[in-house]
Amino acid sequence: MKIDATKVELVNSLIRNRRSVYQQHYTGERVDDEIVTQMLENARWAPTHKLTEPWQFVVFTGEGLRKLGEAQATVYKKVTEADGTFKEERYQNLLTKTTLSSHIIAVGMKRDDKKSVPEVEEIGAVFCAVENMYLTAAAYGIGCYLSTGGITYFEAAKELFGLGDDDKLLGFLHIGIPKAAIPDSKRKPIEDKSVWVRG
Template sequence: MNKPIFNVEEVNKIIRNRRSMFVAQFRENDPVDDNIISELLENANWAPTHKLTEPWRFVVFSGEGLKKFADFQSELYKKRSEESGNFMEATYNKLKENPLKASHIIAIGMKRDLKANLPEMEEVAAVAMAVQNMYLTASARGLAAYWGTGGPTFWPEAKEFFGLEEEDKLMGFFYVAKPASDRWPQGKRSPIADKVTWVK
């Protein structure tokens, strides 16, 4: 294979203009084509991965699947919060209604390969890089997307619903939709010089 030729200016533009857009910025009832979601997932599959463990696992919810996801997380929240006496109707409604405003929701899992004997941090980082690939692809496609860790992300009993074992991690959810507006969010970062030490 010959060395690929990249357009560095385009690469820089995509990276520096990637943005999170949330449910309030979604255009509802106008789904993204499944082929574009497949493109996001294919690009996720090319993230760096030590020992080629490829620890990322994804469950994609769309159409009626969004309702299944919404019902699952809202009812599990209700069960957990009623047991602890912390039930809040507003939280329950948000968990039940927000998923239906997305085009697709991709559950993000980290599948642990214990035989590979890798630090867990490396596997978590590999999955995070896979999600960044999805983020960049979504931005390049002009889509609204964000990675959230709300709902059942940290509830151990939720793992089974997403095909994960006890040693695996549920790392949140990637929401995707068409944006309600053509306006692209402005980015804000403090200077990189404040965060770097050069040693020469």
């Protein structure tokens, strides 16, 4: 088997240098839409059982970020006032923090009722698609991170992103230009997390 050492090194480097870069570390500059489009294009090549392609993405940028913040804050207030868990600080964060990102992608999993694929496999496919976006961002030197906070797990939020009762909102991928070099990260040795069975 012939191995292309250049491709191997490139893939290894991208994977090992991928980082979550949070909003407070963005410059405020706008990421080119073409880069975000390439992230989405690469997302669609993620593995997907029976080719259901369960991912659904809604991209917010420009004035759309403010609208997203208002929509999230409205849903949060309605749900939490009803159950007595409303917090003003969280409401204000949802209302305003969206504008710190260049783009935000709402990440959804849309069920395909015609194919009998277990839900967990569909969720796994979407997260593989998100990893493809992470790696693409790393290749371009762009920062991003997947947030599962805010209204992610509120049933009432699904409608905002074209999701039905059987679908899932899985989070929000924030995108921005990092202020500084992306820092190193540590991981436990793979020997701590793997077992080989031979023979």
